[in-house]
Amino acid sequence: MTSHTVYRTFNTSERREFVRITEDVQRAVDESGVSEGMVLVSAMHITAGVWVNDDEPGIQADALEWLDKLAPPSWKEPSNEVARQLLPDPGDYRHHRGGEDNGDAHLKNMICHHQVIVPITAGALDLGPWQAIFYAEFDGRRDKRLVIKVLGE
Amino acid sequence: MTSHTVYRTFNTSERREFVRITEDVQRAVDESGVSEGMVLVSAMHITAGVWVNDDEPGIQADALEWLDKLAPPSWKEPSNEVARQLLPDPGDYRHHRGGEDNGDAHLKNMICHHQVIVPITAGALDLGPWQAIFYAEFDGRRDKRLVIKVLGE
């Protein structure tokens, strides 16, 4: 069995942003020489995720707006009444008592999930025609790490 | 290490539907001859998922109704005021500007997650007594593919 581990650091200009990483993942597979196996792509932070979806800007804008309703930030006005009612009942996230302001990003991490596994077949990522891999930043503008781990033969 | 890859195509009669695939996954494991390892079960589309849960029709009907509230389709009336407010603020999904109508299915894909990994122990899927594996279709009535990849020894 061969294993190959790559770390990537992101520092996004937006606080919430999707960053395409399909090619980074394929490069890690190429470097490993693995032709049959899998690659784990996993955020190393608790306020980020990884999403496999279409590389279409409309979907990403839709998803970021929607995530702000389901898991509302408390550092800006809630988008509407639903977002307001999904905020914590104490008036703000309990997590913010220690000085943080990213309680929403932890919940977005839960919805999105922080990792995916991509199968490797004949040396290539075995993705469907519209599947692209994205690092999903929910509390950016600072260095955040991701691990890419290739396993196979 | 042994690897074995199987593709399955679904064309559901309903637009949203859960399809039990536990036996398909076990068959792929049997064919591989793997007794210790894991099997990745992953939708190859961006409007579908894979869910491990109970094979109980009530749960599936509950889940489909609930997903339509959380990630509302725009081609039918929102179920209620919460669903209406979770629709995008521009009045429709930005993704629909290109002629699509499945913006909701991309968000359902995020909630459900598009894949699971099942451990293989002594040649069998190491699932709990009520765990069954389902392909979760969120925009069906057309050919959609799934990959089952067995890895182990």
Next chain:
Amino acid sequence: MTSHTVYRTFNTSERREFVRITEDVQRAVDESGVSEGMVLVSAMHITAGVWVNDDEPGIQADALEWLDKLAPPSWKEPSNEVARQLLPDPGDYRHHRGGEDNGDAHLKNMICHHQVIVPITAGALDLGPWQAIFYAEFDGRRDKRLVIKVLGE
């Protein structure tokens, strides 16, 4: 390839509760002798999950309150109007027709996802500095099982 499988049983005192299991997972890796590989941590029940996040009580209280709004129990008053509207339209979960009362826990399982994979590098869990692993119980007070499966070399 080495594989090592460990089962753990939880019986939480609260119906919904996060239980830290990072050390249990590391112990399974230590026992296996694997230095490069991965470890699958997967709930064997359909009303539980596994979450990698910060070990901070405020986040966990926020997450449990929020999950009760998004996937409301029907055995207590909904938290507010949003939670009420996210309950099933027949008045209660269809799943409860068979005598169950945990329909909400199946939906929480979908949001949280029932499993994670942790990379193993140089014999250690390759987690970020704030990442801890939690068993996420959504319908406890009875024996529930989790499987930890280490694979690698």
